Each structure stands twice: as C-alpha cells, then as structure tokens.
Amino acid sequence: MLATADLHIHSPYSIAVSRFMQPEQLLAGCRTKGIRVIGTGDALHPDWQKQWQPFLVNDTGIVVVPQGEIEDVNRVHHVILAEDFAQFSQLRDLMDGKCKSFATTGRPHVYLSGEEIAALAHEVGALVGPAHAFTPWTAMYAYFDSVPACYGTATIDFCELGxxxxxxxxxxxxxxxxxxxxxxxxxxxxxxxxxxxxxxRIEIGQSTAKGVLAAIREGAVVMNAGFFPEEGKYNRTACTRCFTQYSLEDAIDLQWRCPADGGIIKKGVSDRAKELSTGGTAHPRPPYLHVIPLAQIIQTMEGSSSPNTKKCRAFYTSFIETFENEIAVLIDVPVSEIRAVHPKVADAISALRSGTVTLHPGGGGKYGTFSL
Structure with a gap:
C-alpha cells in the first residue's frame, strides 16, 4: 500500500513553534493535506508523549509514528523514528546525565556524539539519520565531509535531504x-x-508505525516530493545580512565577508553538494517530484501578501471541498478540472508538473521564489 508520509515535525515545546501544533489540529491538517503517515515530533519530551497518547490509534486512518529530533555535542541535528513511545522513554533513560533537561525543550541538546546517539537509538530498536543533512547550520554536512566522520562506526538508516x-x-x-x-x-x-x-511516498506492508519503519529499513521509499531546491533559503552561497549571492570562488576570495555590508557569506547547499559529489555519475534514485504548497501557489497567483488572507483561504477551501485534499490537487487531479476552480492556479500547477516555472534562488537565509 502506498502511503504519503511526513516524518519530521515539532511540538509547542520546541523553539518558535505555533501553540496550535496539537495532536487534534495535526490530524485535521493531515486530512486536509492528504498525509496518511505523520511523525509526532519531539517524542523525547514526556508531556508531549502524554498529549499524543489518546491519538496514537485514531479513527482517521492516519498512522502516527513516534519521532523526535536531537542536537548532538557538535550541534548536528538527528531525526529518530520509533515504533512506540516506550523506546523514546528508554532512550531518554540511556541519555540520563547527558542533557540538562528533557522536559524543558522539545528538541534537546545532548552531550553525545553522532556515533553515540546512533548507537543508543539502535540499542532501543529505533531508526536514526541526519536531519536536513545539507543545511549550512546544525546539519551533518555543515560540519563533516562524510557519514563516518559524523557517525563513526555507527550506521544510519536514512538521510533527510532538507x-x-x-x-x-x-x-x-x-x-x-x-x-x-x-x-x-x-x-x-x-x-x-x-x-x-x-x-x-512509501510502500508499506501494514498501516502501523512498525510497518512504516520496516518499509524504510527495506528502502521502500518510492517517491520524494518537495520544493525546488532553489526555493530553500540556503540554496545559493550568499550574505546572511543583505542576501547578495556569490560564486563559491568569489566567496573564498572575499574570505566569506560581504564587501557591501560586512555580513557573513554562508556557503550554499548547491555549492556544498557539488564539493561532496565525488562519485561521478548520479546513483539511481526514486523520482523526486517538485511541488509548491497550494496555499503558496494561490497567494502568488492572486498577488496577495499572505496565503492566509480571506480571499486566498476561500480559494483554498474551494479546492479542498472539490478534490478532498491538497496533495491530490498538486499531483493527481487533471489540470482541466483545476481550471474550473481557479484558471491561474491551473496554469501554475501545469507549469510545475512540466517543470517550466522560473526560479529565483534563495540564499543566506532568504527563501527563493518562483514565477511563471
């Protein structure tokens, strides 16, 4: 069975997270979006575990996978996936004394290396991998040039792209x-x-957290979908203050300082990936589908300041009422049917599906944009 999965989110116990990130709202959001498998976020937090407990088995058919993110002694972030919260409780006990308090933050900082975290995660039967591996902050490839340099002799079960x-x-x-x-x-x-x-999109044998983890272990991820990389806010090498973009060679010559305002120039993900790509031809991978959230498409096509304006929200609601969920609109619904709801959005989705949008890459902390 094919299942659409989002396996890394957060809770209100993490920094800069909406107070509306609550289990009921998240499950409702999954139905609207078309997600069938959702990570809990912040599963090391004891109070967050209690809040999720009544919703682990629910009448929506949505599979809930205990999931957390952790920061190691080198500031690298790791995602951990488990079959049940008991494994996270065991992991918390094993890390006792290596963290100031698991109860004060959803994404804890622990005084352990990536190797030690991975070993402990595997000890309790969980899966582990680098979070947003290419991001130039708090990520594996921000500080290390290889998986063994970060994880030592321990193995990883997946790599989150970011x-x-x-x-x-x-x-x-x-x-x-x-x-x-x-x-x-x-x-x-x-x-x-x-x-x-x-x-x-993951091919799972059974609709349970255990089934999802088994599928990941077997490499049964049949499709990834997300932004064009150029939309990411760290895609290109750029100044973190004025966002002026530079070639890697110019950034090196400038010693990573912007001549315009003295800001730090941050190496972009695109340049970093090229440095690391020593394997010659690309290794075969499942398809990666480039999508943009429907709300953002509507905002762009309407020329609105926010996807949450009354007009944009009304159009979004019309799409959901007509086609049941957002991912169906982005991927599956014929463009001719979308056109009946909003012609300009239909044009945008047609361009996205054919890859004919114009991209304006982001960098230095500023998101990229697109236009037709």
Missing part, C-alpha cells in the same frame, strides 16, 4: 549510495503551507 536539497544533491555522494532519502516538512505550524510541504 528544504534546500532534492535527491540529485546527494545522488553522487558515495557515502549515501545505499541509504534511503527522506524529505519532510520540519513543520513548526499545522497550517497547509507548512505541514506536509515536503513528503514521501
């Missing part, structure tokens, strides 16, 4: 040849422009 990368960015990196790619939203809000903005 919003500024797609499968092509990791396909020629030998360390990743046998590692499944995941692409997830890392959502801090339950709204449709955030939740499920990146997702996976």
């Amino acid at each position: 919003l500024s990368a797609d499968s092509s960015y990791g396909a020629a990196i030998p360390d990743l040849y046998d590692i499944p790619f995941l692409t997830n939203s890392d959502a801090h809000s339950p709204y449709p422009d955030k939740l499920g903005r990146e997702f996976n």
